[in-house]
Amino acid sequence: MRKFAAYFYFMENKRVRVRFAPSPTGGLHMGGVRVALFNYLFAKKHGGDFILRIEDTDQTRFVAGAEEYIINSLKWCGIEPSEGVGFGDGKHAPYRQSERKELGIYKKYADKLIEGGHAYYAFDTAEELDEMRKRLEAAKVAAPQYNSVSRQNMRNSLTLSEDEVKKLLDAGTPHVIRLKVPRNEEIRFHDVIRGWVVVNSAQVDDKVLLKSDGMPTYHLAHIVDDIEMEISHAMRGEEWLPSAPAHILIYRYLGMEDKMPQLAHMPLILKPDGNGKLSKRDKSGLPMFPLNWSDPRDNTDYVGYKESGFFPDAFINMLVLLGWNPGDNKEIMSKDEMIELFSLERINKAGAKFDPEKTKWFNQQYLRKKSDEELAKLFLPMIKEKGFDVSEAFAIKATKLVREKAHFVNEFWGFGSFLFITPDSYDQDVLTKRLNEQTRNFVVELTAVLTDQADFSPAVTEATFKATAEKLGIGAGQVMQLFRVVVTGVGGGPNMFEIMELIGKEESIKRMNLFLERNK
């Protein structure tokens, strides 16, 4: 408990404000959705704010349409920010970093660090940096990087004279601003999920804070924005853990450690087979994106969960349990229940492999909870697409029959096309096994009896079926599957007598006669 003392202290004193801050460099991957989800749940749980900030500081990687895709994805998932790009500006607008850069917000902080002696100008060209790295590698330096040692041999405001620096600056020489990381200092920080983490500053490089195009890097930008937007908790992927010490230093040098959010580095989602971080090219057969995404960079179309027939609630339910659990054995949770049960302390440390099978199971669970009416609304357009103009009432009855074994609504047609189409072929295995003179006679007899029967309700037709079998001295079980093939063409499916009721007497009799004609 002791380890969370600081955290609880924080909670009592500051309004919870969290953010999801993706870069518009491509479609929002399901790993990103999960980070957004955890932020959202935490904000809702504590009655706080959830902000969408767009971190578009890398102009070379900007992808048109990515921002809109992110917004649409969050909407579909029901993870709606209360503030930010696409969700209504709050008092901290703008929420796009490129726009904030125009306002000079980041430069101000970078200058403050320079003034304090904690950052410096560096004029090195890409070639010079490359050369440095090669030199260090050749010298077998364990960690070749721009740091307290190597910067002494580079062209920066720490090695150049004041006059030279001024001259270069006045001449508009391209330059960056780098963080001046101390040579040997223990940097200690607390992570809500991982506890205390200690890193020596010798491992941290002199990170670029402001790029030569005037844009801030992530390192500077997110800190400035988190301070200005009064972020209370910074939840992000584990891939940020190694740069967290540099971030601690920046807060410290800015004199704003008191404004630093609580850090929470979340475990990554791993590939289902083999190892490694889940990637957009995963071949598990399941989507990696919430919505269809056409990537302009590689000209590839990626299918989405939505278009694959997933319910958004099932999707986020699956996601929330990758690295978090409520502590009991509860697995199926509504969004409100997730909010109620969510806590940062119950997030795991280890990465979680994504399981496609279980993902499908979640969708099945949600499908089973929906009414025939709800599902029929989704099924009806698919029926019409196949060219069958049936009533909603018919679709509801069809849904009732075909829903049982389905994981997805888009499987309905495959499980019950015979409800709409008169079969033109029959399961040969069943015929080989079950069709003989005696059983064919049974079909002849049953057809005759049913033709004269007005009441086609399941109970009545079933009784007739059994009575006819008994009369001919055949067990009902002997002819049931054959009869199923007669009417539907296939050997499995929903209750036969309910199928007959739905397709109606006329169609049923027609199919039986058709079968007899085709199998003399």
Add this chain to the structure above:
RNA sequence: GGCCCGUUCGUCUAGGGGUUAGGACACGUCCCUUUCACGGAUGAAACACGGGUUCGAUUCCCGUACGGGCUACCA
């Protein structure tokens, strides 16, 4: 390579100094059922390894192994 993080059934996980190590997915068997599915029952299946600490370690500590992440004027 260096640094950081991690390691309970195949997978997601609960648990935590003394437990028959629990649940879920998937898999096997049985029951229910005209079939499939659902449901029910049941089976197989895990504390990475080695040292400590301790009366006792899966749980705490240290190593090792393995896995992951980072190592850009990308986020």
